[in-house]
Amino acid sequence: MCGICCMLILAPQKDGSDVLAKDMLESLQRRGPNHSQHLSREVPELGYNVFFSGHVLHMRGCLNPQPMQDAQGNLLLWNGEVFGGIKIGPEGNDTQIILQQLSSCKNEESILSVFSSIQGPWAFIYYQLSSHCLWFGRDFFGRRSLLWQFKNVENLCLTLTSVSTSVPQCANVPWKEVPTCGLYKIDIQKQTNAKLLAISWYPWKHGRIEYEFKTLHLGDKEQFTEKLPNFVSVFLNESKLFLTAPIIPMNCSMPESCTDTANCEPSSVNIEIFLSNEHKKQLVHKFINVLSESVRRRVLFLPRSENRPICSDQFTVSDEAKVAILFSGGVDSMVLSALADHHIPPDEPIDLLNVAFKQQEQKRQKTSTKQKKKSNVFSTLEEETLECDNGSVKKATAFNVPDRITGLSGLKELQIINPARRWNFIEINITLEELKEMRRQRISHLVHPLDTVLDDSIGCAVWFAARGIGTNTSNGETQPYISTAKVVLTGVGADEQLAGYSRHRVCYKASGCEGLVKELGLELGRISSRNLGRDDRVIGDHGKEARFPFLDEEVVCFLNALPVWEKADLTLPRGTGEKLLLRMAAKELGLTASAVLPKRAMQFGSRIAKMENNKEKASDKCNRLQQNSALQ
Known part of the structure; x- marks a missing residue:
């Protein structure tokens, strides 16, 4: 960088x-x-x-x-x-x-x-x-x-x-x-x-x-x-x-037929059933291999010896993490974490950066029974109490937003997969006052020239997450923590290629597979203007480098070569059909609950979208960004 x-x-x-x-x-x-x-x-x-x-x-x-x-x-x-x-x-x-x-x-x-x-x-x-x-x-x-x-x-x-x-x-x-x-x-x-x-x-x-x-x-x-x-x-x-161009064109072939399971309950679809199909299992392993190599390239060649004094015949371990992951506990960040664990030296910690924005008391209402029925997955995660690693229960706080809850759940899965690894779960808690101050001082001009409400929400959330200043709560203790990792892995590119956004379901319902393929074909062409330049500016502001494993050229070529039905099946319910290939890969890597979490966008999972103006649309021009520019 x-x-x-x-x-x-x-x-x-x-x-x-x-x-x-x-x-x-x-x-x-x-x-x-x-x-x-x-x-x-x-x-x-x-x-x-x-x-x-x-x-x-x-x-x-x-x-x-x-x-x-x-x-x-x-x-x-x-x-x-x-x-x-x-x-x-x-x-x-x-x-x-x-x-x-x-x-x-x-x-x-x-x-x-x-x-x-x-x-x-x-x-x-x-x-x-x-x-x-x-x-x-x-x-x-x-x-x-x-x-x-x-x-x-x-x-x-x-x-x-x-x-x-x-x-x-x-x-x-x-x-x-x-x-x-x-x-x-x-x-x-x-x-x-x-x-x-x-x-x-x-x-x-x-x-x-x-x-x-x-x-x-x-x-x-x-x-x-x-x-x-x-x-x-x-x-x-x-x-x-x-x-x-460094990638091949997208496979635009159409399936002969589709099975309508759109009305299935999430509990009725088990991803492991798909893995019993030998063709799908082989495809999943090929995907894991190409994505794993992408992660390896992005975590391996880093200056790791600079803080390690030499002992008689081996290095003494440095306590600092070299790699951090923007971590929500969703399937994208969980798979990246599991693969990073394969390649980062076993004695080196990994920082899991989890950001939450403080909610006002009236906004932290207990989830209604009617709302819970909509998603069996989140109904057990959004309770007003939270089980800790030591078995005790603590009351929810203003920072127990969905991404915090799923993040802690994901931490437990990673600790089970590799209990020897030191997973630093960093709770990054941001108040409205700090959000306004840092937006005015730094973030607004980093987001510029992008200027929508969505750019403001994601730009601010990513900036605070990448800064890495918070509390390490992963080892039963609560300690102030500053992540010094220079490399920040992010899951950008997974939703765009694997039909992870809600707009993909809307498109599929309106125009079928043909409309979905067309929409996915547009995604990578506009990802630079929608996401990547902005994310590079806000992460780079901390002297850190954003790396995007899902956008590795070989990963994109692999996914582009597949017909759409091998990557996603939107006849299946939320939490299964979108990013189906990635969910199967998560299961093969030993992940459990996170493999079937429905997509929740960062601005909603971190609750930054609920802090200032609930009536805004994501595509609206953001007055807060313009006001901050005028004040400078």
Whole structure:
């Protein structure tokens, strides 16, 4: 994880170093606390200046300052992790190796080949001195944030950055997320008009599918036209080159028939019945293997020896967790926890980050009998009392929200699976006062340029969870705790691929399997603008790195190859049909109650959605985010 920023100013002898806002610099430094560096390239004969600011969070290999420069004077700002496609050893530094690859590139095709081969999250800015070209972009899913802003007041200026300023933006110079439609190049020496900016676009293309180039991503091109100011143009590159997409197209085949079990009671469907089918069992094991490898890549190569003094013939264990998991006790986080347990050294603790927002007394009403009948699973979990590990019973508090209750239940399952592991269950309790204060100080501008009620709820919940400040209650004791884990695993991508959202059931009921397949086909295309850039910004603000095992390229390819009925069966009731493949995997991993928990979105499970305005819709513009921006 790094904080990267670049300013291109089309004006002779104009230095960019004095226009980097103080609050932006502080945000970038929080993302990359281990090293900061600035470099500037002034080219008065061509009438431009380009300023670079790099801030490094050291994760593996030797610490290399950014921007990194090669022998030819080319500069690279890199915010990413290479998990495959390009060979990097356990002690290798991916920034250095990517720059070496780019330094050897002789043309556009070879640069595109480098980025087509990378598996893992990335955002980058690359300056080629000899050709005076500026390349930039984000990975196929947009797992790393990159924003752009265009100004044309005194001079035309393009700013690319991981995170924006917290100063309110004028209507004519808004921040926008760089679209994850491919790579972009600015040939600076061809910018003859200092009042206009032309950007070449190199789109993604599936290797198996032949497209007519003129129609490729036409919708994305129209979005460029709508979102960009009139002095900026994005056009398909003249050479008609493209990147090869890192995933295969989704299997859109339809089932011959469906069995209607939509009205079954949850208790009447046993997931173990599905596992008695040999084909399904083999499929589940293949899924476990590919997802396990994804988790392994994301937890293995971390600096684990830095705090371990050497003994005579072995290391002494450090007490600090290196990996944390955003943990609700739901099937997504439970499966990630169980798989992480397979690969993280057995003497190393794992932090389970569980966030809850304080509820007012009148909002903590006992669940009615009628409501309980709707879900047998949650009826036993949402009682006003809670059984502790030592067998005692404590009264529910204002923080015993659904995710807290299911989280504690999930902790017990993990302790049964591996009682030797130290599972740190971190209760992160947030009051309304702290929510308002930290939203004003930090969170609102991290969520920006997203601005809906849903963005506010999830952005705030993820920020507090990733901060990791709470109470460790997992070992029968209550101790203040601060998670120092640099890696934060999140289950984003499971619902999008395995039909986990309620909208998928709505779509299925309205349009059947055909409508569901179409909806799932849209999910990964919009996940960057809906989730990933925002989540990267709010988690990265703590000097931690978000990692998304369900969005590993090989995991997505595996799931895309399957017909929809192998991944989900929405004729089955909630808690079974959605994410059926993942639920079967959970059972095979030894998980029990969590395998059949119905989906509960984070904003509802943590109860942040109930704190301030219950009448809002998730898609509404969030006044609280706008008010906070106006106050700064």
